[in-house]
Amino acid sequence: MTEHDLTLPAIAGKHDYHEFIRGAQAALPVLLGLVPFALVLGAQAAHKGLSVYEVALMTGLNFGGGSEFAAIELWSSPVQVLVIVAMTLLVNSRHLLMGATLAPYLHHLPLSKALPALFFMCDESWAMGLADSRLRARLSLAYFLGVALCLWLTWVTCTALGALIGPTLGDLRSYGFDMAFAAVFLVLLRGMWRGLHAAVPWLFSLLTAALFYLLIPGGWYVLAGTLAGLVSAYLWAKS
Template sequence: MSVSQAVGAAGSDSGSEFRRGVASCVPVLLGTIPYALVLGAQATQKGLSAVELPMMTGLNFAGGSEFAAIQLWTSPPHILLIVAITFLVNSRHLLMGAALAPFLRELPRRKVFTALFFMCDESWALGLADAKQRATAGVKPAFSSRYYMGAALAMYLAWVAFTTLGALLGPMLGDIEIYGFDMAFPAVFLVLMRGMWKGAAAARPWLVSLVVAALVYLFVPGAWYVAAGAVSGLLAAWLMAGDA
């Protein structure tokens, strides 16, 4: 069966589309479990309870900003500082949402808001790649909301569950970073980048973003490197668009 036939067959049944989203998410989801446990363990060391942590991870579904918030957590917490850093770390979501926007135009607003609430790096990458594949194969609509929500909900539930489990097990496990669990975070993103790879020429904005983010990280305190990397990558993609 060809790619277009496979996608079209999957798109004919909403239930199978949802299951397809869950299935495609499983390999990436397994990679998020270790650093979900790390976040939960770190949160308990900062004084958060096993009730407070799932409230944080459930309402602010963005792992990078949660790690940043936990690192800055004090008693009492510096709310304005944490809010500012959270905005900087999550600023990449502005670009992610913009990339997904053309595929969301035909959806009702309530579905768009739901999709954007559950959007994380992994569900965004899977949903965008699937939409582009369906568009190339001529399948309409290109964006499968059922597929996307299958992946997004699987990520959401696993993230909340395993950060909570990490909070419960944290006191018994101690510093679980010594087991190398923190390497799962960059490993997942390398896998996602590999799935979006379209050749060296198309990856030039990635390189610009990487270099700028690394330089800002080395010389500018705080999380400004996230916004700098995102903006420089966007500008590089715009400037290089004519060369493609």
């Protein structure tokens, strides 16, 4: 074994460390928008009777804000478990498509590393990971984990904090905290903007989701908007 061989693990480890820090730093602006949104969810869950530990368990195992808000809205006594599970699967179905868009950038990773990392994927870490992967032609696992783990830890901690302090503060939405998610979403869209031509499928997706939201109760607008975006993107590319 040569001296060069001995230094390779150290170089790789140092590179991964810097990539992880780069991801954590990139996540900081998003965290500012995530905190108030998480506090609102925790407070709403507490109003429905969930304990701090139950909120942390829910948000830690099901890392998807949209489905968690839907579950809390449907929470009743007795709890309609099957309805909540079905709605959670429906709202989280977008993760199948999100994972599919990342797949071309994951070929260099073994499943033993890719699958655990994707457990921490959410809308924000997906968008940031995809944007970075397009620049590098592959996903930097350390960068992705730097983003995703920071978001996950912040989300779980702040939803639990919201459950703890929410009952004493009242409805946190009165402070405008619920606008944080919309602000973060617009920032992510700006980072993925590629011009008006590429945005046409976004428009079809938006209009379809809005119509379903207004006309059909439940979370069907998520699936409808996703499918409309895929179909319109395919047809637009063919034209």
